[in-house]
Amino acid sequence: MTKRLLSVGTALALTISVAACGSSSSDSSSSANSPLVGAGSTLVAPLMSKWQSDYASKTEATVTYGAIGSGGGIDQITSRTVDFGASDAPLTEDQFSEAEGVEQIPWALSGTVPAYNVKGAPENLKLNGEVLAGIYLGKITQWDDPAIAKLNPGAQLPSTKITPVYRSDGSGDTYAFTNYLSTVSPEFKSTVGTSTQVKFPTGVGAEKNDGVAAAIGQTDGSIGYVGLAYALSNELSMPLIENSAGNFPEPGVESVEAAADAVSKIGPNNEISLADLPSTAKDAYPISTYTYVIVPLESEKADALKKFISYAISPAGQSYGPDLDFAPLPKQVVAAGKKAIAKIGS
Amino acid sequence: MEAGALSNPVLRARRNLTDRIGDPLLRGLSGLAAALAVVVLVAIAYEVAHLAWPAISKFGLGFITTNDWNPVTERFGAAPFIYGTVITSTIALLFAAPLSIAISIYLTELAPARLRRPVATLVDMLAAIPSVILGLWGILVLGPFMHDTIEPALKSAFGFLPIFSGDPSAFGYLTAALILTIMTTPIITSVTREVFETVPGDLKEASYALGATRWEMVRQVVLPYSRAGIVGAVILGLGRAIGEAIAVAQVIGGASVIHASLFHTGSTMAAQIAAQFQGAPGALGKPSLAYLGLILLAFALIVNVVARLIVQRGALKDVDVTPTEAEAL
Numbered sequence: 001m002t003k004r005l006l007s008v009g010t011a012l013a014l015t016i017s018v019a020a021c022g023s024s025s026s027d028s029s030s031s032a033n034s035p036l037v038g039a040g041s042t043l044v045a046p047l048m049s050k051w052q053s054d055y056a057s058k059t060e061a062t063v064t065y066g067a068i069g070s071g072g073g074i075d076q077i078t079s080r081t082v083d084f085g086a087s088d089a090p091l092t093e094d095q096f097s098e099a100e101g102v103e104q105i106p107w108a109l110s111g112t113v114p115a116y117n118v119k120g121a122p123e124n125l126k127l128n129g130e131v132l133a134g135i136y137l138g139k140i141t142q143w144d145d146p147a148i149a150k151l152n153p154g155a156q157l158p159s160t161k162i163t164p165v166y167r168s169d170g171s172g173d174t175y176a177f178t179n180y181l182s183t184v185s186p187e188f189k190s191t192v193g194t195s196t197q198v199k200f201p202t203g204v205g206a207e208k209n210d211g212v213a214a215a216i217g218q219t220d221g222s223i224g225y226v227g228l229a230y231a232l233s234n235e236l237s238m239p240l241i242e243n244s245a246g247n248f249p250e251p252g253v254e255s256v257e258a259a260a261d262a263v264s265k266i267g268p269n270n271e272i273s274l275a276d277l278p279s280t281a282k283d284a285y286p287i288s289t290y291t292y293v294i295v296p297l298e299s300e301k302a303d304a305l306k307k308f309i310s311y312a313i314s315p316a317g318q319s320y321g322p323d324l325d326f327a328p329l330p331k332q333v334v335a336a337g338k339k340a341i342a343k344i345g346s
Numbered sequence: 347m348e349a350g351a352l353s354n355p356v357l358r359a360r361r362n363l364t365d366r367i368g369d370p371l372l373r374g375l376s377g378l379a380a381a382l383a384v385v386v387l388v389a390i391a392y393e394v395a396h397l398a399w400p401a402i403s404k405f406g407l408g409f410i411t412t413n414d415w416n417p418v419t420e421r422f423g424a425a426p427f428i429y430g431t432v433i434t435s436t437i438a439l440l441f442a443a444p445l446s447i448a449i450s451i452y453l454t455e456l457a458p459a460r461l462r463r464p465v466a467t468l469v470d471m472l473a474a475i476p477s478v479i480l481g482l483w484g485i486l487v488l489g490p491f492m493h494d495t496i497e498p499a500l501k502s503a504f505g506f507l508p509i510f511s512g513d514p515s516a517f518g519y520l521t522a523a524l525i526l527t528i529m530t531t532p533i534i535t536s537v538t539r540e541v542f543e544t545v546p547g548d549l550k551e552a553s554y555a556l557g558a559t560r561w562e563m564v565r566q567v568v569l570p571y572s573r574a575g576i577v578g579a580v581i582l583g584l585g586r587a588i589g590e591a592i593a594v595a596q597v598i599g600g601a602s603v604i605h606a607s608l609f610h611t612g613s614t615m616a617a618q619i620a621a622q623f624q625g626a627p628g629a630l631g632k633p634s635l636a637y638l639g640l641i642l643l644a645f646a647l648i649v650n651v652v653a654r655l656i657v658q659r660g661a662l663k664d665v666d667v668t669p670t671e672a673e674a675l
Contacts, residue, residue: 071625094629161513168600168613170625193418195627204517204611205600206485207621214485219493219516 032303033059039066040073040086042209043172043227044108044291048086050320055311063308070291071170071196077102077294083301084309085294088172089196090271101297104269105340106290107312109260109327111228112176113251113287115236117216118143118223120158126151128242129184129286135223136164136181137188138202143221151242158221165215165224168205170196176275176289177225183275225287228256229325243286244279255285257327266336290333295344302345309344313337394640401633402640409637415602415618417627422634424641429604430614431645433519434594435587437608438526443580445527446534451564453535454542466539473532481596484525489516489597492524497609512607517599520608522617525593530583537582541575542568574657581653588645591620615642 038048045067052063068076070087077085078099091104114132116125121143131147134140140147144157167174175196182189192198204222206215212224213234223239228251231238240248249255259274262281266272274288293312295305311317318328329337395402401409405422412423449469453462497514504510515521545568553563569576591614599611600621613621619635619642626632 069624071627074625092627095627163515166600168595169621170627195418196625197417197622197627197631199414199416199418199602203601204515205613205621206517207595207600211485211596214482215517218485218490 031301032307033061034301034304035062035064036083036301036304036308037064037066038073038084038086038293039068039076039082040294041070041088041172041291042067043070043088043110043229044086046229046324047108047320047326050324051312051317054316054320055308058311059307061304061308069170070172070175074099074294077296080296083295083299084305086291087294088289088291089175090269090290090292091294096269099294102294103297103340103343104271104292104294105309105313105337106270106272106329106333107293107309107337108291108321109256109288109329109333110291110325111251111256111259111285111288112173112180112225113228113231113238114177114223114225114241115213115216115231115238116223117220117237118158118160119220120156120160122152122155123237125155125239126242126248127239129181132241133181133185133188135162136166136200136203137185137191138164160221163219163222164200164203165212165219165222166200166203166205167208167212167225169207171208172196172289172291173209173225173227174198176287179273179289180275180287183273228252232325241286243281243284244277245282245284246279247282249283249285251285253322253325253327255283256288257330258282259284259286259288260290260327260330260333264332266332270336270340272333288327297344299345306341306344309341310338391640391643394636394643398633398636398640401630401637404630405634405637409634410641413604415634417622417631420628420630422630422637424615424638426602426604427613427615427618427638428641428645430519430522430598430612431588431616431642433608433612434523434526434598434614435584437520437523438530438587439580439584441524441527442530442534442583443576446531446538446579446583447569447576449531449535450538450542451568453539455560455564455568469532469535471532472528473536477529477590477593478596480525480528481593484521484593484597485516488524489521492516492518492521496520501609508606509608512605512609515599515609515611517597518607518609518611519598519605522594522598522612522614523608525597526587526590529590529593530587533586534579534583537579538572538576541572541579544575545571574659578653578657581649581656584649584653585646588614588642588649589616590614591616595621615639615645 045065048065052065056062070089073085073087074091074095076082078095091099096102114127127148128151131140131151134147141162142159143162144159149157175194178192178194178198182194192200204215206212209226209230212226213230213236216222216224216236226236231251238251240250242248249258258281259277262277262284263272263274272290274290277284277286293309295309299305313329313334321328401422405412409422410424410428412421413425414421414423415426453466457465493514493516497520500510501514549567549571550563553567558566594614595617598613598617600613601611602613605612615638619639623632623635626635
């Protein structure tokens with residue numbers, strides 16, 4: 001046992017030293033291959049780890065990434081302790097001015113999905129934005145509420161009390177979810193609002209995706225929200241959410257892609273909200289969200305950053321998405337990304 | 347290497363020289379170490395206050411009494427978290443103190459000799475459980491048990507009291523308080539056990555000789571003799587309970603308004619800082635959390651000072667009291 005551990009350790013050490021040699025030799029050859037360090041969004045982390053290994057094999061450049069959460073990513077890039085940050089929530093105006101001279105580029109596309117645990121309720125329960133807002137505002141308190149029954153004609157609904165579960169830590173999922181609820185419900189917008197951290201009037205707060213999933217699993221009658229990839233890989237029961245076309249698309253890569261295709265408006269700083277979908281988007285998943293990379297306009301590693309982000313939004317980088325429950329970026333977003341990349345270091 | 351070349355008197359002079367340097371050197375170095383501790387405390391307090399300044403100047407002392415924490419409207423107040431900290435630590439100590447004293451009495455006076463060491467070790471090991479593991483256990487085991495069994499029972503028996511009203515919940519003040527009980531019990535037990543062991547055998551023997559039962563001996567000799575130590579132990583546990591962040595954040599349910607019911611979700615100062623500091627949005631988010639941290643720091647310092655005063659006074663009293671009590675026996 002010890003021997004095996006030792007040999008594993010030696011192998012690791014060798015790999016690390018080889019990798020170190022590789023990166024140091026490329027360092028001297030060109031600055032576009034200098035190693036990068038990034039931190040932020042946990043949502044993008046699985047895709048990032050694919051990118052890291054693929055990018056390293058193609059360019060011999062190493063990218064180190066710390067999945068510390070979107071808020072942490074914003075903090076770190078603001079203080080310039082990393083070369084790039086990643087966030088699921090676009091920067092606020094305050095954050096932009098505090099970060100001084102950064103560019104925000106959408107580089108992956110996913111969704112936030114509700115998940116529920118209600119004994120005696122049907123699978124694929126149908127809900128809509130107003131009902132979700134009502135639940136999180138504490139207005140709809142039982143699973144047999146007429147508003148829920150109306151969306152699920154003929155379904156047997158228990159009278160279990162609804163326990164909404166939310167993220168108690170700052171989270172890109174909270175941003176996407178509250179952004180959606182604020183779009184569909186004026187009351188939600190005025191009493192709760194949109195942010196990575198909000199004050200929900202009712203419910204239970206839990207830490208991170210795992211905490212939310214555990215709280216849902218342990219509480220009969222609960223509903224919460226987690227990242228799409230997390231929900232799919234953990235096989236949580238997800239309700240179907242009505243979109244603007246009146247359909248109930250299954251949460252997944254196709255429906256998220258449909259949502260992104262339906263929105264062509266790219267806001268200032270490349271901010272794109274997918275909460276307000278047109279009614280023509282029949283198969284669009286209503287709580288889809290972009291996740292962003294945040295890069296300083298001026299940096300010693302500008303060339304390396306440009307190269308890596310160009311790779312990430314390229315068809316090669318995006319091709320790893322679907323297996324990991326990320327939808328590929330639509331053309332106009334890639335075009336906007338390229339424009340933004342050109343600004344780095346110039 | 348030069349030693350061989352040196353004659354005896356020179357060696358002696360050298361030793362005197364090292365003596366002369368050694369003493370001030372020792373004083374200097376250890377003084378520096380002591381000063382470093384003070385400097386670190388002051389520097390931390392300064393840094394936290396500095397970070398908190400925007401919130402302090404915006405909210406003033408009203409921050410302490412404001413019952414709200416809304417990052418969207420940027421209205422921040424510490425009241426829900428001060429309340430959460432006070433209520434969870436108080437309940438935790440209400441359970442942990444008697445429990446710990448009972449364990450210590452058992453281990454020092456009642457348990458068969460060969461059981462004492464293993465049981466004491468096991469209790470100590472309880473303190474070694476990482477708080478994040480304890481928090482997970484709270485989510486997966488304790489929470490559902492509270493929701494299904496304990497809280498409905500409390501509600502049906504004492505539901506007329508506001509603190510036991512409302513719907514049972516797996517997450518909330520009471521669950522957090524019980525997790526804190528488990529965390530503080532080994533600390534308090536460990537100290538009280540040590541204190542009980544210092545009770546002079548003579549006093550105990552004297553008590554028995556006068557015909558006291560074991561309970562009377564414990565009540566009249568062990569407990570009065572150990573009073574200051576017990577208070578010190580409880581305060582030590584209180585420090586732990588006030589400062590615990592991770593496990594509490596996992597089970598308390600992260601709500602930011604005061605609720606009378608112990609079943610309801612809430613939060614504590616430490617848990618709120620741990621959960622929300624990373625990436626807190628808005629110009630006032632971080633400063634407000636730092637302000638909360640400053641209040642927590644003040645809390646901890648006050649608890650420490652009070653503990654010191656109690657232990658000091660108790661220690662003085664014990665010197666006066668114990669012999670007379672022993673005489674009385």
